[in-house]
Amino acid sequence: RPGAAPPSAGPAVMGLDGGAGALADAVAGAVRAAGGQVFLCTPALALTRTAHGWEVRTAARTLACDAVVIAAPAWTASTLVAAAAPAAAAELCEVGYVSTAVVTMAFRRRDVAGLAALGDWSGFLVPPAAGRPGRAPVTASVKASTFMTAKWGWLAGRAPDLFVLRTSLGRYGQEESLYLDDDDLVGASLHDLRAATGLAARPVASHVTRWIGGLPRYPVGHRARVARIRGALAALPGLELCGAAYDGVGVADCVASGRDAADRIMGGLVCDGFVSKTCGST
Known part of the structure; x- marks a missing residue:
């Protein structure tokens, strides 16, 4: 068509040099550069609501957090939110x-x-x-x-x-x-x-x-299920979900999901110009 760019002789799809694993390494490096910590091989075993936020229990330590983003498969998220949000946990269990x-x-x-x-x-x-x-x-x-x-x-x-x-x-x-x-x-x-x-x-x-x-997998009714999950978690400030189980399985979808969750978390933590730095993610 008029004005169309000529076809490229290069690959049809762009990728990260070294593979998609380089993206995770870059994210971890950015977290450390900003003063954060990354705990490897440290599964979150339990999540508890406290008067000041949340506690995340692992086998080695308990982390006190103002907020938590759960970026994990739906079955793991279900286990972690079961005590604080049983209705959301039940819906998460149904994600296939x-x-x-x-x-x-x-x-x-x-x-x-x-x-x-x-x-x-x-x-x-x-x-x-x-x-x-x-x-x-x-x-x-x-x-x-x-x-x-x-x-x-x-x-x-x-x-x-x-x-x-x-x-x-x-x-x-x-x-x-x-x-x-x-x-x-x-x-x-x-x-x-x-x-x-x-x-x-x-x-x-x-x-x-x-x-x-x-x-x-997203069967018929998946969007309604996700809406019910988010509705059940709405009463729990400082807790967000993100990842492939909700709004898309592609890398771009997951990045957007993570950004949206982080924006909601940070919006809730800003108070009188102060942003707490004791946020956690799992």
């Missing part, structure tokens, strides 16, 4: 999750040269039942694949002789694949990749990661 297995594989570039799909695509999605018109559906093991080298330029620059991709297996109600051993998951992935792209090469390295309860 899906478990997935992710198979990451690296191929020699020369072994995948000439495969148009790997050069032109950044990946593909597979519907629950895929098949041709007039034929019975065929259920695939792989539900999605990301061609990481094609999608993220930083990875291509760091491993120029390799083509790295990953597959995801496991759907809601079809999570039996997670119980296969690693070799079987790699084999299932290679089978479906060959059917989808023509890839016949063997990987030079592979790694399987299982994310148990890793992805929230």
